[in-house]
Amino acid sequence: MLAALTLLLVFQLLGEVIARALALPVPGPVIGMALLFVTLLLRGGPSEDLRQTAGTLLQHLSLLFVPAGTGIVLYGDRIAAEWLPLTVALVGSTALAIIVTALVLRALTRRQTTTGGPRQ
Amino acid sequence: MTPALDEIWVYLSASPLLGLTLTLAAYQAAFWLYRRAGFHPLANPVLLSVAMLAGVLLITRTPYQTYFDGAQFVHFLLGPATVALAIPLYAQWPKLKSMAGPLVIALVAGSLTAALSAWGIGAALGASRESLMSLAPKSVTTPIAMAVAERLGGLPSLTAVLVISTGILGAIGARYIYRWLRIDDHAVRGFAIGIASHGIGTARAFQLSEQAGAFAALAMGLNGLVTALSLPWIMPWVERLAGR
Numbered sequence: 001m002l003a004a005l006t007l008l009l010v011f012q013l014l015g016e017v018i019a020r021a022l023a024l025p026v027p028g029p030v031i032g033m034a035l036l037f038v039t040l041l042l043r044g045g046p047s048e049d050l051r052q053t054a055g056t057l058l059q060h061l062s063l064l065f066v067p068a069g070t071g072i073v074l075y076g077d078r079i080a081a082e083w084l085p086l087t088v089a090l091v092g093s094t095a096l097a098i099i100v101t102a103l104v105l106r107a108l109t110r111r112q113t114t115t116g117g118p119r120q
Numbered sequence: 121m122t123p124a125l126d127e128i129w130v131y132l133s134a135s136p137l138l139g140l141t142l143t144l145a146a147y148q149a150a151f152w153l154y155r156r157a158g159f160h161p162l163a164n165p166v167l168l169s170v171a172m173l174a175g176v177l178l179i180t181r182t183p184y185q186t187y188f189d190g191a192q193f194v195h196f197l198l199g200p201a202t203v204a205l206a207i208p209l210y211a212q213w214p215k216l217k218s219m220a221g222p223l224v225i226a227l228v229a230g231s232l233t234a235a236l237s238a239w240g241i242g243a244a245l246g247a248s249r250e251s252l253m254s255l256a257p258k259s260v261t262t263p264i265a266m267a268v269a270e271r272l273g274g275l276p277s278l279t280a281v282l283v284i285s286t287g288i289l290g291a292i293g294a295r296y297i298y299r300w301l302r303i304d305d306h307a308v309r310g311f312a313i314g315i316a317s318h319g320i321g322t323a324r325a326f327q328l329s330e331q332a333g334a335f336a337a338l339a340m341g342l343n344g345l346v347t348a349l350s351l352p353w354i355m356p357w358v359e360r361l362a363g364r
Contacts, residue, residue: 008200015203026348027263029202030341036206046207054204057197058333061323062166063147064198067191068262069170069284070143071277073177073184078251078278085245089255090282093238094289097259097316098297101230101339105308108222 004053011036133182139190146172159327161292166284166320198319202261205322205337212334215307223311227339230315231346232354234259239358250275256355257347258282261318264344271352283318290317291324306332314339 015032018024024031040046046054072079079086132138150168157163177187188195209216216223238255247255253274257265262283269279294313303309306329313321314336322340326333 005200008203011203011206012199026345027202027261027267029199030261030264030344032199032203033206033209033341036203037209040206040210041213045210051207054207057201057204058208058323058326061201061319061326063144063169064194064201065166065262065284065287065320065323066143066147066169066173067188067195068280069166069288070173070177070187070191071184072170072281072284073174075278075281082247082251085242085247086251086255086282088245089238089242089247090258090285090289091293092241093234093255094259094286094316095293095297096237097230097234098290098294098312099301100233101226101315102298102301102303102308102312104229105219105222105226105311106303106305108225109219109305109308 001049001053004047004050007050008032008036008053008057011039133180133186136190136193139187140193141190142173142176142187143169143191143194146176161295161324164288164291166291167288170284198262202319205341208326208330208334209337212331212338215331216335216338219307223338223342226311227315227342227346230312230339231259231343231350234316234343235347235351235354236358239355243362249273251278253355254279255282257351258286259316259318260344260347261340264348268348268351272355284320287317287320290321294321294324307335310335311339315343318343 011032012029013032014035015030016028018031018035019026019028146169147165150165150172153168154160154163154165173187176182177184235256238258239252242252242255250273253272254269254276256272256274257268258279259265260268260283262280265279265283266276270276290313294309294317298304298309303312309328310322310325310332313325313332317324318340322333322336325336
């Protein structure tokens with residue numbers, strides 16, 4: 001548990017250092033995820049300890065967004081003034097993004113299955 | 121209130137303990153309700169927790185910064201949790217690799233749809249320029265969205281709120297959209313919700329299956345990358361085309 005947590009923090013730290021050193025627009029943790037992923041590919045999978053610690057963290061992933069979400073209390077005035085465009089834009093664009101992504105991916109993977117022969 | 125209680129309140133409201141405890145307690149209460157509601161999407165635990173906490177802050181007139189001094193310990197774990205997404209990603213690698221081409225095309229289509237439709241709908245309904253630029257990157261994970269909004273001339277902290285709202289909306293609505301479009305493949309379901317609703321959508325996808333969660337995590341990471349690289353030059357061009 002402790003070793004796995006340390007490993008995750010080390011990869012995050014590496015990611016942050018790379019992001020700043022190369023002035024990348026991508027945040028450190030995302031680079032850390034990519035680095036850990038490549039490491040897992042090279043080493044042939046995570047240890048049991050790492051798998052369990054990651055599972056525990058990801059099981060409560062929703063909780064980690066609560067502090068930032070509570071920041072809504074700072075925007076009472078703007079939301080009162082622009083609630084209609086903001087709400088419609090959020091609902092509409094979220095639904096459209098899900099619909100477009102899902103339909104494109106389904107159409108492409110179906111065609112791949114029919115022209116590329118049976119896939120497992 | 122007796123003087124003693126008063127003093128306790130003064131102490132607690134200045135210490136990080138209260139914000140941290142409140143966050144954990146609110147989330148567990150919200151999760152209990154979510155389970156009692158049979159994991160109904162409308163009882164989304166992030167939505168319920170934020171509603172409870174915002175209510176408490178407003179009623180007790182506690183500044184957000186005071187609350188966040190405690191809650192930041194939870195917020196901090198977003199970093200290692202993002203790194204931890206590499207593990208489910210690794211577990212699903214063979215399937216991800218076999219779908220690489222379609223995934224890239226769906227990624228570009230979904231990423232552009234999310235940003236441009238948010239901007240277009242907001243602009244058509246008269247949102248201010250600051251709000252529009254805060255809306256454009258709202259489908260990607262909070263730190264990327266905030267950085268992109270800042271570069272576009274939006275308000276980063278407003279973007280954080282719009283990002284979380286988008287995540288909650290996707291987590292609530294995806295099931296109905298999939299049922300309507302008859303989409304059953306967990307890979308497709310996970311990828312689409314990851315594109316539209318970043319980490320909160322990914323959390324929701326993990327409740328469906330590990331496969332859906334891994335595809336959502338991949339979509340979230342890739343959309344963050346595409347959005348960070350493309351929006352800073354696409355949005356000025358869109359504004360010029362729209363004559364704004």
